[in-house]
Amino acid sequence: MADLVKHADEIKVVSRRFGKGATNIDKYIELDGYKAARKALTMTPDAIINEVKTSNLRGRGGAGFPTGMKWAFVPKESAKPKYILVNGDESEPGTCKDRLILEHDPHSVIEGVIIAGLAVGAQKGYIYIRGEYRYLLTIMQKAIDDAYAKGFLGDNIFGSGKKFDAYWHTGAGAYEVGEESALMESLEGKRGVPRIRPPFPAVVGLWGGPTVINNVETLASVPHIILDGGQKFADYGPPKNGGTRLFCLSGHVNKPGVYELPLGYPMKKLIYEVGGGIPNGKKLKAVVPGGSSTYLLTAPEAEAINLDFDSFAKTGGFLGSGGVVVCDEDTCMVKFALRIMKFYQHESCGWCIPCREGTDWLKKTLIRFHAGAGVKKDIDNINYLAQNMLGRTFCPLGDAAAIPTMSIVQKWRQEFEDHLDGKPCPYENKGSIPEPAFA
């Protein structure tokens, strides 16, 4: 198990049971577990959805779509079975929060799935866990087995006469299946490539049935909302940005880790107080605010922004998945762009031309460029390639690769210039960006 960290500013909601042995179902029940599901059984579906709407809960996967609204899109009547799908394909670089939830509190996810099922009228839930998280599968299997044994899952859940089945499933290890429609393809046993939308999953999803697909953290938040009321959850954060969020702090900070903080928490405090500042007294250069597919922030931008959806929207960026990566002054931004692009080039599913070919050319160009064989035209071409992927690809993976690249070229262009004319990388013996395991 990963080491847990803590800080006084944290508001423990989703992470409430971390480190308390809640993988044991009895311990989970002791810590108010499955109370929310019992309560939800006494509520109407509309009441459950309204409670979630009141909480202002927005999707924790990165896009921040209001959860209550998503549930409300599911048609009441459907000829085909409805499904609840948990997106546990947490693959965004810098993001490692769902892993902790699944590791420390798997029952909260199961409970969230049950409640979502009651809200939309689904009787089956699938918890899709990232291919690389093999070790979580035994934990989840045990949790599901225990829930069946207690009668919380099955043909008569909590003695209510209602039926709900939950299963876990895993993929072969592909970032792309974190995209909801690709995840459904993968779950159906096909190649993990995205689907054309519309129709959206809420109407035509898994095996053609209406499907709610939510992030692990989103669904793990739901029991708390039902139990404590949506308003209480909403009050943790600024307006329209309900609740707390697990921030995954990594990179050049003294105390990296997953911290649960209210939305709207200042980035500056996250880095310098919660994270204990930058090692060796170095200065801040850049921050990846929410997983590698977000616009990078310069030090002044990072120190001025608050961590909520709307604050980011105002700057033209987005909050993302909660993966905050801090880069100190000795980080080579060209190498950083390359490191990111290696990831996306490796993970592009290859379905559409701009992403498949674009990521490959960006990677190749950046490798050469960083090695000192770049020409001035390359800088513009890197930006041009990224620009022509943005908004042109089949799914958001292309955007995810384009956005950090464009922001690095635009904000740190000088660093690119410094690599020209065969000069060695100015940061060669200073910073460290570990190579990806697959490269």
Add this chain to the structure above:
Amino acid sequence: MADTPQLVTITVDGKQIKAPAGTLLIDACKNAGIEIPSFCYYPGLSLQAACRMCVVRIEKMPKLQTACTVPITEGMVVTNDSDEVRQARKATVQILLGNHPLDCPVCDAGGECELQDMTFTYGAAESQYMETKQHKDEQQWSPVVYFDRPRCILCYRCVRVCGEVMDVWALGIQNRGVSSVIAPNKGDHLECEECGACIDICPVGALTSGTYRYKTRPWEMNHTATVCTHCGDGCKTTLGVRRSDTGTEIVRGDNRDKSGINGDFLCIKGRYAFDFQQHPDRLKMPLVRKNGKLAYATWDEAFDLIGRRFKEVRDSQGGAAIGVIGSTRTTNEENYLLQKFARKALGTNNIDHHRTADYPAFAAAVAGKPELTASLHHVEKSPAILLLGGDPTEQHPLLAERIRTNIRLHGGKLFIVNDEEIKLRRQSKSYAHIPQGAYAKFFEFLSGTDSAADQLTTAGTKKDQLLAMRELLRKEDDLLIILSADIRGKDIATIVKLGQSHKKVRFMMLGDYANSRGAADMGLYPDLLPGYTPVANAGAFSEYGANLPKSAGLDTAAMVEAGRSGKLGALYIVGANPFARYNVQPGQTAKTFVVVQDMFLTETASMADVVLPSNNAYEKAGSFTNTYGDLQLLKKAADFAGSKSDFELIVRIADRIGFELADLVPFGKGVRADMGQSRGAQSGEADRHEIWLIANKYEPKMSPLDPSAIFDEIQRLVPGYDVSRLNLFSGNSVHSHATGKGTGAQQNPELIWPANDTLFTSGTLGRYSNTLNSVMEKYTGETSEVMAD
């Protein structure tokens, strides 16, 4: 049925266009003459939105949208031509070209490549990258399919056409990202129908044809759209022809001209099995038996001999001592001419052909009701289809494709009754496995005779399943019934009669070979004149004159027997191989003067006294009637030095026996001024002037060797062939309906002998097609091909 969809108006680049609501934007634009580029979009296949070439700006939408996925709605405002859109498309082509090998100068697709066209349109000519390109060596997947990954743009058309259209699912995608690759179903090779649809549909040169690759450049060929010479479906195939040492050589068959009844479809035979045309064993000179051995002879020598001997036999023993056997692969004009020659010039009704289905019984059953006959065009949109016997996937691949397309795109229902578990049952709504030959029994059961069920259940399908099928079938008030060649004689009459209990019903009859139906329609029967007119009651054919014999002649089996016993003085065989079928041994026909017209020294030809090298359907003009009665024009694509068309051979023989040619071919009716004066002919375009002339019956016809002269007579005399000439001569198919006068042919069960071809056999042509013989699937599947034409 659904109501007519509501029309909506959208604006594209300021131009207002109307189309039914829900039409995809890309289609709505195409129909209005506005081209939106795409690689992956292909009409009739599932949507991919993968190539991103069809991006357009739609008002009120945040980013560029793919026109292939957006259904139009009222008031939609679209920009297809703007700097933004053009730039986006250019950028996509640019990065696509990054990994493309740019080997256009040697690529098969060079000159007919969509990537080239797109590059030309959007001008993505600058090179942006210095790194090495992704490379993978080319792979041979089968004798006919090669794959060159570096050229592939991953539009997935091949994967979809193989799966969705062909129901073969032999292609898939492996790996991901830039390593993604199209992969064959057996690791390093394909096992499939080898139809080559994947090659035809490939927008670039990634999938190439084993028979064509690196042979020539597209612009060095002449392209002639003609009718395939193999099965009875009558697909249009476009032959690419190039000059060669022996005349002109067919180097490619494809589906360039998608206007045929087959649309996008071709099977392995239509696409690759033209290679018999250049087979080294082809006869290049007449052969005459001298001292017991066939030896080369001049045309004059051969014609003189034939003319003299035919005349001798006719004049000394009478026409009844001469037999004539026609072909299922010669044109209607040739077949008509052959029977006219036999009856009028030789004075015999001893004429027959290799019968592959009981067309006379079918014509008799639908006599006077041409509306009961179905064209192949009816298959795609019939709401319900009942297939009785046969295995269309193997024997009528186009029919099978049309049925699958109907079910996939138009929601038709397929009912199958068969004595074998054919592949099409995968598409069927209901399937009944019945004992052999019980099709009429099934119809009795359908029409309410429950006791008939007891004789149907012995093959596995249970009575309650039959009852359920009957329940479903009875609800169908618009039904297409397809009868396989196994159904004959009275059974056909029974089925056609009982089938008419449906409010609307059409029938079609399956028979093998490209012009089996034409041979039947043109009267290659000892007892039937063209149009299934009985010889005893010649009607319009009385104009053949008083010598027309009134009694039925010998059928093939009887002629062969008479040849063996020496009762026949002469036997004239045109494009057929009956000696193989009836196991005639060398020497057995020594007393009969045997003349054979063929491309190859078949078993029959090798026993002949004179062999005349003849042309195949790809080397002649004329018409074919497919098994459904759809009449199509053959266009001469190639030449082969040393051979002549069967039409010319028949005429020249008639000349040598001293027959007045004008009484055989009504030539000389044209206007001399019309000959060869059209502008189109000079510029090499489609000769519209000639089409107009011919359609208005002004065609030159200055020579007795011109088949179009006899086509006039066919139209005038053969019932059901009075079809639109303009339509036909413009290259369309026209439904003929030779429905006869209610008389079937003499029934000797042994005479109807379906060829039972598989996808990889085609009688003599198949034996001389190296391509058909090279694919492994020919040897892995079951084959029940009969030794035939």
